[in-house]
Amino acid sequence: MPSGLSSILEKKDHDRSDILAMLQCSEEEAPLLYRKAAAVRDRYVGNHVYLRGLIEYSNICGKNCLYCGVRRDNSRIQKYTLTNDEVIEAAMTAHKLNFGSIAIQSGENSSKVFVDNIEELVRAIRKLTGGELGITLSLGEQTRETYRRWYEAGAHRYLLRIEASSESLYRRVHPEDEMHSFYHRLDCLRVIQETGYQTGTGVMVGLPYQTMTHLADDIIFMRDFDIDMCGMGPFIEHSDTPLGVRGTDNLFLRERFNLTLRMIAIIRIIMKDINIVASTAMQTIDPAGREKAISCGANVVMPNLTPARYRAGYLIYEGKPGYREVNETNISGLNFEHMPGMTLGRGTWGDTPHYRRRLSKE
Template sequence: MWHNIMRDNIENILQKEEFDFKDIVALLQAEGKEQKLLFAKAQEVQLKHVGKKVFFRGLIEFSNVCSKNCYYCGIRKDNKKVDRYNLNDEEIIAAARFAHENKYASLVLQSGERSDQHFIERVDELLQKIKEITHNEIGITISLGEQSDETYRRWFRSGAHRYLLRIETTNEVLYKQIHPEDDEHDFENRLRCLNAIKEIGYQTGTGVMVGLPWQTYADLANDLLFMKKMDIDMCGMGPYVEHHDTPLFENKDILWPIKTRFSVTLNMIAVLRILMKDINIAAATALQAIDPMGREKALRVGANVIMPNITPSTHRKDYQLYQNKPCIDEGADDCGDCLSLRIEMAGREVGLGEWGDSKHFLNRKE
């Protein structure tokens, strides 16, 4: 009886033009037949508004040196068990050239967080060099954490045009539970940075972890409403997968079961696709750490971006933000071929040779 009532509720909710907070909380808890209804609606919206194409973002994790000490992260500054590395410029340029030659059309530069002058200048020079060697034919997303407005402007001028800065959670109390409480880990500064990125003109991306200790469905519903209110252009969110060399690992016994974290992440993607019909949504690699078909499942319920790892394989094992990260022993060719096959298995098309900019961003600019 309860399931029939729940299904009626889900069906009624999915027919609405707009979801309120209670609607989203109900949708995020959908399971079984109710979840299938949600996924069918999300797929309908996806195909209508962004189509079947899935865009590649060649991921270069060029350094695991980090100034932050986030309690959930495997490359946090105080983790002494990590072998630190910093790719040289030639290795980064070679990876960018690989992305260009293989028609990925876009790449992501990602590293541990630093804001020292040497780092800022180095990234600036790398952006200009990548644009030069690819004849300005490659799109660049950067995910390099909190910086000053001037740094964001400088990198934007040098060729980066998308920026991903995950808020991780919009619940300030929870944010403080998963970060040290100091000037380096300030919730208000995180929000300031996101607003600055958007004002400067980047396609703005954020995201959250799903299934953190102490996190509730209400928190996740508020996260989605925050993204809609902020009018983001792209999103990258994945399940929280614990890392045993982090302080948050001590709370592993209060976590949702790993399958629940996976299922609710798919619900988050599906609901966000319905809420924000034309944004770009990434199929997070962390999904594949839980389910071998995790990224394909995300593509079927709303995701339209995937990130083949083109970091030199000798260093992939050293960039583990969480345990059991997949594909750390693959070469760049293997990763791209594998993901192309996964996209086709999900009933989608590989959007090679296109930047795949956020339609939401482009529509807003018109």
């Protein structure tokens, strides 16, 4: 007679109560969940870990999210924007080291100078690498026209984390003003998908006020949105932010870490052929955090290629690792001994089969 979890894992489709049961399975049962997720990953997207060389372009942000160290009102960080030469140099390092893809991330900025410059950079990187380097953007909420211009310039993936798919929870972790509208963010996500990008989103796990039901609904939200990529990480306090003080109800970091592993495993089991990031936030809590996330179904890592002297200015949360330059003999920084059977996918964009499948349905 199969256990409760085994019979749920055998199902083809999962409803909210199944997701809740997977989220709340016992510590003894959890390895079964993780093994299933890893097997689904191997079957649907292969046993490769793909690389996205991360370039943190600027920490100047017009927004004031209550959890983020890069927020507008944090005057304790030194503001910076990389020069175009620095961005191109980082991209060329990624190309030389055969990363296959880069991800350009920044605080949110919709100024004409910013939008024009990103377009110029995307075109330049495509040209200089002969189109060999895939380009992901994570540059926040923009207009339909801006998303289109960057797409036409050659970016093909866009990551915009919803952070919390419950409107009420979203409102509790963002200021109550027009700049932080849940519905505007949702609209942006739809426009990104309509523009043609491989579309990624994700949530923070272990936010104050978050319940298991919120997390189950986050999984359903991502499934129903039919996302191509998922980036989730544990919430980690930053002391220069309103949510930076650890509340008495907050989960311990290790609990958030374990819950994130479960969220990764569940989204893999449910969405099968998407790309899932093993986030650097996991590594902040556990030095082998990314390897553990990969063992639970993730398949993408984002080694930091931002010039080292700027990195202290891009601490969205505290304790973020990655101050070292990328080590040419181990560009992913992963310990593959912790992940038997996995290989590094180099020199390839590492696109999701899900994206192609989604397009063929449209």
